[in-house]
Amino acid sequence: MRAYNFCAGPAALPTAVLEKAQAEMLDWHGKGLSIMEMSHRSKDYVAVAEKAEADLRKLMNIPENYKVLFLQGGASLQFSAIPLNLLGKNDKADYIHTGIWSEKALKEAQRYGDIHVVNAGIQIDGKHAISAQSEWDLSADAAYVHYADNETIGGLQFASIPETDKPLVCDYSSSILSAPLDVSKFGLIYAGAQKNIGPAGLTLVIIREDLLDQAKPEIPSILKYSDQAKNGSMVNTPSTYAWYLSGLVFEWLLENGGVDAMHQTNLEKAKLLYGYIDSSDFYANPIVEANRSIMNVPFTLANADLEKQFLQEAEANHLLNLAGHRSVGGMRASIYNAVPLEGVQALVNFMDDFAKRNG
Amino acid sequence: MRAYNFCAGPAALPTAVLEKAQAEMLDWHGKGLSIMEMSHRSKDYVAVAEKAEADLRKLMNIPENYKVLFLQGGASLQFSAIPLNLLGKNDKADYIHTGIWSEKALKEAQRYGDIHVVNAGIQIDGKHAISAQSEWDLSADAAYVHYADNETIGGLQFASIPETDKPLVCDYSSSILSAPLDVSKFGLIYAGAQKNIGPAGLTLVIIREDLLDQAKPEIPSILKYSDQAKNGSMVNTPSTYAWYLSGLVFEWLLENGGVDAMHQTNLEKAKLLYGYIDSSDFYANPIVEANRSIMNVPFTLANADLEKQFLQEAEANHLLNLAGHRSVGGMRASIYNAVPLEGVQALVNFMDDFAKRNG
Numbered sequence: 001m002r003a004y005n006f007c008a009g010p011a012a013l014p015t016a017v018l019e020k021a022q023a024e025m026l027d028w029h030g031k032g033l034s035i036m037e038m039s040h041r042s043k044d045y046v047a048v049a050e051k052a053e054a055d056l057r058k059l060m061n062i063p064e065n066y067k068v069l070f071l072q073g074g075a076s077l078q079f080s081a082i083p084l085n086l087l088g089k090n091d092k093a094d095y096i097h098t099g100i101w102s103e104k105a106l107k108e109a110q111r112y113g114d115i116h117v118v119n120a121g122i123q124i125d126g127k128h129a130i131s132a133q134s135e136w137d138l139s140a141d142a143a144y145v146h147y148a149d150n151e152t153i154g155g156l157q158f159a160s161i162p163e164t165d166k167p168l169v170c171d172y173s174s175s176i177l178s179a180p181l182d183v184s185k186f187g188l189i190y191a192g193a194q195k196n197i198g199p200a201g202l203t204l205v206i207i208r209e210d211l212l213d214q215a216k217p218e219i220p221s222i223l224k225y226s227d228q229a230k231n232g233s234m235v236n237t238p239s240t241y242a243w244y245l246s247g248l249v250f251e252w253l254l255e256n257g258g259v260d261a262m263h264q265t266n267l268e269k270a271k272l273l274y275g276y277i278d279s280s281d282f283y284a285n286p287i288v289e290a291n292r293s294i295m296n297v298p299f300t301l302a303n304a305d306l307e308k309q310f311l312q313e314a315e316a317n318h319l320l321n322l323a324g325h326r327s328v329g330g331m332r333a334s335i336y337n338a339v340p341l342e343g344v345q346a347l348v349n350f351m352d353d354f355a356k357r358n359g
Numbered sequence: 360m361r362a363y364n365f366c367a368g369p370a371a372l373p374t375a376v377l378e379k380a381q382a383e384m385l386d387w388h389g390k391g392l393s394i395m396e397m398s399h400r401s402k403d404y405v406a407v408a409e410k411a412e413a414d415l416r417k418l419m420n421i422p423e424n425y426k427v428l429f430l431q432g433g434a435s436l437q438f439s440a441i442p443l444n445l446l447g448k449n450d451k452a453d454y455i456h457t458g459i460w461s462e463k464a465l466k467e468a469q470r471y472g473d474i475h476v477v478n479a480g481i482q483i484d485g486k487h488a489i490s491a492q493s494e495w496d497l498s499a500d501a502a503y504v505h506y507a508d509n510e511t512i513g514g515l516q517f518a519s520i521p522e523t524d525k526p527l528v529c530d531y532s533s534s535i536l537s538a539p540l541d542v543s544k545f546g547l548i549y550a551g552a553q554k555n556i557g558p559a560g561l562t563l564v565i566i567r568e569d570l571l572d573q574a575k576p577e578i579p580s581i582l583k584y585s586d587q588a589k590n591g592s593m594v595n596t597p598s599t600y601a602w603y604l605s606g607l608v609f610e611w612l613l614e615n616g617g618v619d620a621m622h623q624t625n626l627e628k629a630k631l632l633y634g635y636i637d638s639s640d641f642y643a644n645p646i647v648e649a650n651r652s653i654m655n656v657p658f659t660l661a662n663a664d665l666e667k668q669f670l671q672e673a674e675a676n677h678l679l680n681l682a683g684h685r686s687v688g689g690m691r692a693s694i695y696n697a698v699p700l701e702g703v704q705a706l707v708n709f710m711d712d713f714a715k716r717n718g
Contacts, residue, residue: 040559194596237551240560
């Protein structure tokens, strides 16, 4: 039996996707071999890879002057690849700091150039929030402005896309495909696959073509966006099975109404869970309403001594992976696209029952 | 029906491994979720990851003073990571050049230091060979000596391990686990998984501990061997599903007699195929006997116009992916561990029939 999986990443995948992958695991489309046993340059595999890109372009309405790259190494390797590719001659960029992931990105960038840090994480009435852009001192000569749309650990999300005339570079690892997005506002969007796209081992980079050719001389060759763009992300062997599975997720999204439909369900899920937390004296969420993530919902129990019991009982009720990140503790429910509304309802029912028994 | 798959990589995997992965795809060990939907830091996943490493250590008899890293990016990212980690203060290394892959490695290394190239690819009576070490002018002050044990494209393999007092660094992508190996002779062994280990998207690095702490300052952080070693290859999210599948392959190898047994079968397979080619006027292999790869067997047809027909008829006979690499043409049968002796026998039978009909 499949449980409801609230893991922050590697995260839940749609059951229908896993069933399809399972059915074709040993013999893909009657070809006598698994898709993971095929050359990445074979006609069959290239068709799978290209369809995945075409479906993603459809889902996100990606303009033609953007390249889509299917890379390895996670968002963390992009923390290095982005400054190495984009800092350019000024060697300067602005990084908006809102939590643990945007901090990791900026610390790595500081190894390669002059990084101006904008501390945008603030407290309003004891709750975490992101400051208004009017309070940021952005640089006049930054090569780009970097931020993380959704802080997976903190559960803190931007309410809107920052405005700037510089290329905007954004880590969308935990919120890509969760809501409609105007890609044309960005210079580069990147995302580790293991939250809302597919399995770990794949990283998406969506980059505006005019930004491709500026890499620093010391960049490891396969990190060069220009080379990967020219070679269809196949400068070397890509993570073929993860790419294929992500393609199945994109098909599943299209069959289920695309990003708009997913967004509506995500809003319902978030409303249900935050609504219950807000109505309860037993649970609390530490984020101001405007910056609450619709993907990662951290919450605390009135009595922290009950956390272990909460997690054990949740697991017995087939509600998995609700522990908060090891760096912050507490609880966290990640409610990505693959977690259905029924899963969130089951979680709320359990939370309510637990509170009544222990409150 | 499963065909015999002679792809050079991503390559055939053992059918028993794919069957096991298929069976547990939606619900791993009754836990209610797929192994690919689990946090890499969960107790269950860490146990899987650690068992894979322990099994590999058993299979390869890896000494305790070596670390085993499960990384992303392919051998090609290691082409950058190796000089960035190991060139040290001398900034100098020797690279033995025997073919396309060792050339790619040395070209990338040249971007980071003073690389002395030893051209060891020679011709003997019109056949490709590797020159004797006595003819190499190795440097006195190299930080390490790099070579590729087996040139996957050329089908050219070292007959023995070079002797040197410098740390020996070897690309074992297409020959790891195909024969017993004295790991203690090496400073570092690396291998892309997609040939003899598992699916694409995972790269093994086996490194002697005293070499860990010498990275250049400009190295992207997640490429630092020291950090990955300290963090159990989990500085960031690893390629969890590929790691799990590789673990299943290691289990399968142990259940089937380990590397010694595999080596005996590999020798039989190679003897059968090379023996047939040598006995035929219709087929030819361009490598001297001492340097013939036991994993990748390139061969040509007496009449190159018949290549397309050969490939089509082979495919109709469930013998897949026999085309040579696009850079060299001709044919190539990759006969990795997962290709059984019966597969090679079926290939030889087909080749013989084809030659009789077209010779």
